[in-house]
């Protein structure tokens with residue numbers, strides 16, 4: 496099977512109205528594979544013009560149409576930046592990396608939790624080269640995995656090589672976090688060096704659960720996956736207090752409390768919000784491993800707070816999907832220990848999902864989507880200031896469409912390595928690239 500065979504076919508404008516295209520759709524919709532082997536869903540050039548007989552109305556930068564043959568809403572905007580992605584290594588990397596563009600993204604911030612973790616700058620740069628070969632028009636930003644082997648000298652060297660950030664994982668709490676952090680204080684000299692060299696600290700903010708046998712009668716230590724993020728927030732505040740100039744991102748905020756904590760901090764602290772946490776609550780992952788990730792989705796009030804923050808125009812909150820592919824059999828607990836693994840795969844539908852979530856609260860307009868998906872993250876990471884992206888470097892646009900009848904593919908790839916995307920088989924907004 497070639498790489499091209501593993502990537503999904505995403506329906507395009509017009510697919511649903513031509514017999515030839517219908518055939519392609521039928522062939523490919525179960526597995527996400529295009530039998531033609533062509534990456535015909537990428538970089539399609541669209542005219543951007545709409546048929547003259549459809550009634551249109553301009554409203555907050557979006558076009559609404561009343562014709563059923565046309566999308567209900569069309570939004571043309573800049574390509575998005577995704578500031579938290581898991582692209583893995585080996586075959587999984589080859590499967591998922593080419594799907595970045597399907598999700599409307601041309602810049603990704605790549606997590607270092609490979610096996611073994613990426614702890615030295617040279618390995619991080621070599622990893623970016625492999626990714627670049629798989630998606631040549633995407634900008635890949637490298638990170639290191641916070642680890643005792645990293646010293647202030649490593650940070651100075653990393654800064655020279657263009658490493659953008661260092662990610663901390665609480666030990667043992669999520670996928671490939673066995674080498675993670677037990678105590679943050681031991682890394683304070685490293686944090687000082689990061690502050691001096693303007694390297695970002697990315698925090699997976701959760702406390703470890705109290706071991707079940709210790710928890711009885713110890714209410715002050717009653718940590719579970721439901722309050723693990725809230726219990727971590729004082730640590731975020733203390734790191735920020737100790738290093739006010741260090742830029743910190745609280746990754747994948749899942750609670751109203753996390754949103755409040757990020758707001759309480761100065762401008763050097765921001766929070767990413769995933770696409771899936773805009774949809775999920777506890778009830779979704781309680782009986783569905785494909786909705787299970789860390790941190791877990793919480794209460795409806797938390798989801799509402801995330802949606803409000805993401806669509807509020809507050810530059811402290813921007814998109815980091817935490818798209819985390821795992822083979823279907825691992826998610827279903829069939830690959831070893833009968834347990835599921837944490838991670839929700841959203842990469843090919845990143846911006847489409849955000850548009851769908853914002854639409855539910857009447858916020859699917861160009862400005863709100865562009866701020867959250869394109870602008871605020873780039874500003875926080877100083878992408879222009881640091882010359883990571885240059886004016887006129889990528890002049891493409893993405894076109895989002897609601898109501899094209901498209902469904903999320905059931906899976907990507909095949910056999911034991913197949914990956915099931917979030918909301919597989921459900922309705923989705925559509926997305927095209929425009930040169």
Ligand SMILES: O=C1C[C@@H](C(=O)O)NC(=O)N1
Pocket residue numbers: 581608669670671699787788789790817819820837838839
């Ligand atoms: O922090 C993480 C890591 C990720 C993964 O699969 O790598 N999956 C998650 O659910 N959360």
